[in-house]
Amino acid sequence: MVLIFYYRPVGEVFANVEAITTLVPYGWFFRQLHYGSGQAFVILMFLHTMDHFLKKRYVHYPFRVWVTLILALFLSFFTLFTGFILKADQEGVFAGRIFMNILQTIPIVGDSISRLFIVSGNDFFFLPYLYHCFFLPILIVYLIRHHIREWLPEKGFMMAGGAGLFLYALLVKPGVAFPPDAGAASVEGPWFFLGMQSLLKRVSPLWAGIVLPGVFAMCVFLLPLTRKSGAFSSSGVWMLWGKVDWLRYAVMVMFLLYTGLTVKAMIWGS
């Protein structure tokens, strides 16, 4: 909220971010507060989803509640990713270009779709900025509006969380940022895309960036629909098919594979 008064998504964006970090009073503090709370939000959101998934709680809610949760989770990750681009340092700029190029590999409509999210040239950061500060926050708050109205954490918990973030921002200084034209030997994406980065080294961009994530997202979205899969367990193979929740196992396997890839990239490099 404070950063918005100083950040400008056009012109010398990297210099602007560096000015916020080093020149503007308490800029480093607000940047770390912003970074820490963003990460905390997405991680808590992820744990919340894992809780629903592992306890099969989606069975007890209407289908749309699960869809809302997953959509909000994915949009939160997208918010984090646009934030990563908006740092405008080398890894941010490269992440943005990779994102744009992956979208462009979609057959026929790729160019048009990528145009809706990010463009090359002087206004490179403008659309990610628009999503990060406007579309995504509004959409996420809209999706979880009932949740906010009906359930908020206890005051003590909120205070403790706030104090923790405050201390984090106070004690942990922002890392050194490389300018976009620095010749770093290797550049890494955000932690949640490290698995994707190693995948991109081996698999074509369309498969690694669009098809496989798309299949995974579809499986996750449709998960609650298989809870009554006993309906078509009539005979033979179908009996086995109906008794096993295949989609749930598929989601688990895909998720564990991706986690393995990500952890491997974190430890040994992608």
Next chain:
Amino acid sequence: MEKRQVHRVRLSELHEKGMDRRGFIERAIAWGVSMLCGGLFAYPVFSFMTFRKSRKRTVIFHSDEQGSDVFFKEGVYLVHEANAPRALSARCTHLGCTLNFDPAADRFRCPCHGSVFERSGKWLSGPAKKDLEHVPMKQAENGDLTAVVTL
């Protein structure tokens, strides 16, 4: 008699629900017209949002910048060849990261996904598969080389 009556009742029920033949045609026309109107509006919206001028950017290499073997400026590598200098786009043909030049191995390397290119721009290894883009250049009277890069 009774059977015929039942049949008649069913027909009229169908008519009320708009599911007999006439109703179906009416609904099909209504649906078609609304789709057409929707499309007539959606197409300009989509065209507006996805319009992009083809844009070009020029990089000028002044004569004092043409001396070194491989020179990098604003996303373009000026590489010296036996006959004439050659301009290569520094964009990796895989997903667009800026390539580094490794003078020891005389190769271009991508820091993101590890593609490697020869000094001539030819693809050697890694996920990129395609050769680097050659950028057309013009020489001005004062010796400046102007490269025109598409964005």
